Every structure is written in C-alpha cells, then in structure tokens.
Amino acid sequence: MPSKYRPQILGWIGDLDKGTQYITGADDRLLYANDNYCAFIRKIKSDQIFYLFISLISIIGLTFYIFFYFYFVVNLEPGVDNDEKIIDIVLLLGTITCFFALYLMIPECYQNLFTRRGSPIIFNRKTGKVYVNESYFFNFKSLRNPLTFLHPNKKRIKEYDWAYLQGVVVHNFSNYSLNTTILMVCKPHTHKTIDHILLDPLRIGVGSYMVWGWVNNFMCCNDLINLNAGKYKSEQEIQFKKEIIKGQGWPEWMVEAFNATSQEELAEIKQKYNVKP
Numbered sequence: 001m002p003s004k005y006r007p008q009i010l011g012w013i014g015d016l017d018k019g020t021q022y023i024t025g026a027d028d029r030l031l032y033a034n035d036n037y038c039a040f041i042r043k044i045k046s047d048q049i050f051y052l053f054i055s056l057i058s059i060i061g062l063t064f065y066i067f068f069y070f071y072f073v074v075n076l077e078p079g080v081d082n083d084e085k086i087i088d089i090v091l092l093l094g095t096i097t098c099f100f101a102l103y104l105m106i107p108e109c110y111q112n113l114f115t116r117r118g119s120p121i122i123f124n125r126k127t128g129k130v131y132v133n134e135s136y137f138f139n140f141k142s143l144r145n146p147l148t149f150l151h152p153n154k155k156r157i158k159e160y161d162w163a164y165l166q167g168v169v170v171h172n173f174s175n176y177s178l179n180t181t182i183l184m185v186c187k188p189h190t191h192k193t194i195d196h197i198l199l200d201p202l203r204i205g206v207g208s209y210m211v212w213g214w215v216n217n218f219m220c221c222n223d224l225i226n227l228n229a230g231k232y233k234s235e236q237e238i239q240f241k242k243e244i245i246k247g248q249g250w251p252e253w254m255v256e257a258f259n260a261t262s263q264e265e266l267a268e269i270k271q272k273y274n275v276k277p
Contacts, residue, residue, distance in 0.1 A: 005191050007138065007186045009170050013179065016167030020222050029200065029211055030230035031118070032240040036126050037231075037258045038218050039244070040211055041118030042198055043138075052112035058105045062098045069095040092213055105135040107144060110152045117244050123162065125217065125219045127259045130160040130183075132197060133250050140196040155249060159257075160197070162219055164188055167199065168210050178202045180214050225259030251275075 003226045016022075031039040069091050073108050114135045122131040136154035137144075148154060172178045180202055185195035200211040217225045232240040245255060253273035258264040269275075 003168060005166060005168060005193050006174055007193060009168060009182065009196075011170040011173060013169045013171055016169065016181070016209075016212055018167075018216055018219075020213075020217050020220050022216060030122055030214065030239065031244060032230050032232040032234075032236045033200065033218065033225075033227040034259075036261060037122055037124040038215070038227075039120045039122050039240070040122055040199075042127060042201060043112070043115050044117050045118075046169055047202065048112045048115060048143065052109065055105050055109035055112065056160055059102065059109060062102050065098050066095055066102075069098075075115070090155075103146070104142065106149050107141075110136055110137040110149075114153055116248055120244055121197070123219060124258060124260060125221060127257070127263055127266045128162045128219075129257065130162050130165060130197075130267070131155045131158070131254055131258070132160070133248060134252075138198060140180075140198060157249065157251065157254070159184060161188075161256065165197070166191075169209070178204060181209070184262065222269065 002008055003015050003244065005015065027046075029040045029204045030139060031041050033039070043158075045098075072091065100161075102233050115138055117193070119138055124130070134156060136148065136151075136156050146163070160183075164186050166186055168182050168184055171183060172180065178257050181200040181201050183197040184193045186192060187194050203210075214225065229236045241255065253269055257266055257269050258275075260269060
C-alpha cells in the first residue's frame, strides 16, 4: 500500500500515525525538555564527521576522474577505429555519471560541514509549533538549483504547525538497512507535501521510531514521559540555550517563543518583534 502523502518519497516504508501508541524511551537524541518545549539533536558528532569524510573523499575522486577525462580528450587524437570509439563513449558516460554524483555529494558535504551543534529541532506543545534552524542542505531534497551550491552557508529558519507535519519512514537502500524518519510538511487539510524536515536520520530497525514516539507522547502531554531524560535537565534551560542555541542565528522572537504557553502569548511575542505572518 503506497503512502497517502504526495508526492511519495523514494524508499518509503510506511506512514506514521500520531498518538501515544509507539515505543518510546529516554533517547540519546533528546537534548532538553521542560513543560513547554523539547529539543532533539538530529546529527550526532560521530555521524557528522564520518559522512563528511566520505563525501569529501567522493568529491575528490569524482573531480579527479573528470579532470582525467578532459585531459584525455584534449591530449589524445580522436578515435578512428571501433575500439577507440567505444572507449570514448564509456569515458563520456562515466564523466556524465560523475557530474551527477557530484550534484548529489556536494549538498551532502555541505550538510555535514555546516551543521552546527546537531541542528536541534524544537517542539512546543502549548502552542503546537515546531521550529528549525538548519543548513539549507539539511533536508531530504535531491533536486536543487546548482546556483545554491555557491552559498554553502545558506540556512532556513522556519516555524511550522505540528498539525500539518506528518511522519514517514524511509530506508537508504544500503546493506545496513538504516531507516530515516521524515516529517512531511503538508498543505493544510490535505495530503499534498510542500516541504520535508529530517527528524531522525539513519537508525537501525525499531530505533528509527523512538524519537517519533517520544515527540508524540510529548505533544499529547502524556505524563509518562520523563522530562529529565535529556542531556540537560529541565532546570538547566539557561545552560541549554547558552551552549546549544546562542550564537547560531536563532531569531530573538523564536527563542522567546520556545516557552510560549498559548497562541495568545505567541501572538504577543510576534507583535513585540514585528514578525510578519
């Protein structure tokens, strides 16, 4: 049965329902939680270093191959017999493949190189809002305008409605069967997807559902969750904001909105900072 969200994502495994029926626990991605909001890290340092290394090696190798091809074309006589023509065609196809691979690997490199402090995602259960401040390349898109590659530090800082975020799980087609949980940003009251947010990248098996389960329990105000299960305890909010949030380009209104306790209070905060709808 295909996903009900359109367009469907490549590697889709299943759609995730909201509610408290999922397995959950004290997850190592949980940074901080209090009665108003929680914060999850999405990129642990070891994964960031590993995938940055892989992407850099791939980019260097692909660039070397492309350089070799153009050197071969410029310095050798054009093929006249069938064998040489076949070699020319194979090298050309290899070069086209390399360009396509570079198109995919450069964003992967940027994502890991310019992700700061794990790219936390914030969920406020009192206002039903979700906040992200991340590299433009920290998402599930595969088609991008190549001109954006000239802006490696480009970021997206957005506020979303939890009501219009839906979870899906996809796999990465590798031998390790790693799963990724993605938040589909849907057009209000439809199943049409207009954006994607990486919630929990690259987990094995049931582990890929843990963050989704915890977030759902939190947003449903389930008392069974432990607000002190994160890296920072609930009374360490100042320390959390100093070490994770400060200096990362979060707008002042958004940081204040983390702790908003109602839609009315959120509206006052936005009015105070002249935030346009």
